[in-house]
Amino acid sequence: MALAIGILGLGYVGTTTAACLARDGHFVLGVDINPEKVAAVAEGRSPVREPGVEELLAQAVRRGQLQAATEVGEALARLDMVMVCVGTPSRLDGRLDLAHLLEVTRQLGRGLRQRPRDRSPLLLVYRSTVPPGTMERFVLPALERTVGEPPGRGYEVAFAPEFLREATAVRDYDQPARIVIGERERGASQRLLGIWDHLGAPVFEVPYAVAEMVKFVDNSFHALKVAFANEIGRICVARGIDPQRVADIFLADTKLNISPAYLRPGGPFGGSCLPKDLSAMLALARECGLAVPVLAGVGESNALHLAWIVARIGELAPPPGPVLLVGLSFKAGTDDLRNSPFLALAERLLDAGFDLRVHDPDLDPDRLVGVNFALALEHEELLRRRLAQDLAEALEGVRLVVLGKEPDGLRARLPRDLPVFDLGRLAGVAGRR
Numbered sequence: 350m351a352l353a354i355g356i357l358g359l360g361y362v363g364t365t366t367a368a369c370l371a372r373d374g375h376f377v378l379g380v381d382i383n384p385e386k387v388a389a390v391a392e393g394r395s396p397v398r399e400p401g402v403e404e405l406l407a408q409a410v411r412r413g414q415l416q417a418a419t420e421v422g423e424a425l426a427r428l429d430m431v432m433v434c435v436g437t438p439s440r441l442d443g444r445l446d447l448a449h450l451l452e453v454t455r456q457l458g459r460g461l462r463q464r465p466r467d468r469s470p471l472l473l474v475y476r477s478t479v480p481p482g483t484m485e486r487f488v489l490p491a492l493e494r495t496v497g498e499p500p501g502r503g504y505e506v507a508f509a510p511e512f513l514r515e516a517t518a519v520r521d522y523d524q525p526a527r528i529v530i531g532e533r534e535r536g537a538s539q540r541l542l543g544i545w546d547h548l549g550a551p552v553f554e555v556p557y558a559v560a561e562m563v564k565f566v567d568n569s570f571h572a573l574k575v576a577f578a579n580e581i582g583r584i585c586v587a588r589g590i591d592p593q594r595v596a597d598i599f600l601a602d603t604k605l606n607i608s609p610a611y612l613r614p615g616g617p618f619g620g621s622c623l624p625k626d627l628s629a630m631l632a633l634a635r636e637c638g639l640a641v642p643v644l645a646g647v648g649e650s651n652a653l654h655l656a657w658i659v660a661r662i663g664e665l666a667p668p669p670g671p672v673l674l675v676g677l678s679f680k681a682g683t684d685d686l687r688n689s690p691f692l693a694l695a696e697r698l699l700d701a702g703f704d705l706r707v708h709d710p711d712l713d714p715d716r717l718v719g720v721n722f723a724l725a726l727e728h729e730e731l732l733r734r735r736l737a738q739d740l741a742e743a744l745e746g747v748r749l750v751v752l753g754k755e756p757d758g759l760r761a762r763l764p765r766d767l768p769v770f771d772l773g774r775l776a777g778v779a780g781r782r
């Protein structure tokens with residue numbers, strides 16, 4: 350169905366969106382406070398350099414499907430949807446400047462007061478990148494104050510982050526990896542009235558803050574990837590190794606490297622290889638005289654994560670607890686204690702004054718050999734006095750279960766009202782009654 354759509358902000362995002370929506374058969378009104386951009390769009394010229402956009406704008410203007418103005422004004426009464434694409438630049442303190450976004454929001458609020466009551470609710474779709482909490486804490490209250498009524502009857506509000514990249518913006522608009530729609534309540538965005546149905550991309554309809562956060566996470570990850578790859582590249586070059594050959598082989602592993610593996614929030618990393626080989630990589634960088642802050646920060650980040658978990662456990666069950674930690678070896682199915690994050694966690698909890706019990710069906714202290722035998726001696730208190738192989742005994746008087754790993758069938762054997770902190774998911778804290 351052809352809609353009348355207002356686009357507020359004719360920068361890289363707004364102009365591309367206007368061009369693509371007009372091409373798809375909608376009537377588009379582009380609005381910007383910059384009269385030069387407005388004049389350009391009104392004549393079918395692109396105010397930004399973006400392959401393919403100018404052609405689409407020119408065709409849309411010729412067909413009478415695209416107009417431009419310096420304010421949305423009375424046209425708001427005739428629109429079905431408004432997309433907010435104004436800039437949210439960085440402030441000096443690193444936070445995003447929401448001034449344009451909130452100014453536009455107040456303008457929309459005032460305009461909505463004049464909108465005929467018999468029209469269907471105007472759908473306001475925010476596309477500018479904003480920090481999580483912006484819609485709930487700033488946009489919705491500002492709208493409610495200026496319109497004089499909450500969303501629902503006269504207007505509805507969605508947040509749909511934009512993922513396009515400059516220079517490939519039209520292609521990215523047409524082939525999104527996924528569409529994310531933050532909404533006030535399930536179904537409220539009416540799947541954005543079908544404007545992207547033909548794209549066939551998976552759609553995630555989620556609370557506002559999830560959608561807001563996803564955009565931050567994407568861009569942080571992309572930046573991290575570039576910095577990581579470049580640090581590896583510098584080390585390779587310093588050692589006379591072809592960085593692209595290394596990258597080719599690294600990228601060919603779609604099982605562990607380019608995959609969801611190791612990318613879910615959960616427990617700290619540990620075990621016999623990751624900490625050891627990361628340290629060796631840092632030593633190599635030092636030998637090459639290279640600073641590699643991304644790689645160097647990884648260990649510190651891991652240590653901070655462990656400290657955060659200890660603090661979180663203290664909030665959930667203040668010391669002395671008692672607390673039961675399930676899992677001491679570094680992961681399920683092994684009795685390897687080397688660099689186990691759970692061994693470190695257990696020691697931290699003891700230091701913090703917790704009455705700690707430990708249960709680990711993978712671990713028999715009498716059968717440990719080599720380094721693990723030595724570790725058992727070093728952590729005798731834990732392995733001889735705190736480890737209870739019988740789950741019922743381990744659970745006696747416990748106020749919180751911390752799941753480092755989850756042996757088969759364990760959940761079903763826990764009392765239903767006992768709070769569980771599942772480190773594998775960083776979730777699930779309340780009792781499950």
Ligand SMILES: NC(=O)c1ccc[n+]([C@@H]2O[C@H](COP(=O)([O-])OP(=O)(O)OC[C@H]3O[C@@H](n4cnc5c(N)ncnc54)[C@H](O)[C@@H]3O)[C@@H](O)[C@H]2O)c1
Binds near residue numbers: 382
């Ligand atoms: N550029 C990208 O590749 C990209 C990709 C995805 C998301 N984003 C996000 O989308 C948003 C827009 O990015 P952009 O690069 O298009 O920004 P931009 O700076 O190119 O354009 C923003 C436009 O908003 C206009 N504007 C400001 N106040 C206005 C008002 N009150 N009414 C109407 N127009 C107003 C400005 O004049 C400007 O033309 C930002 O939040 C950005 O982070 C950008």
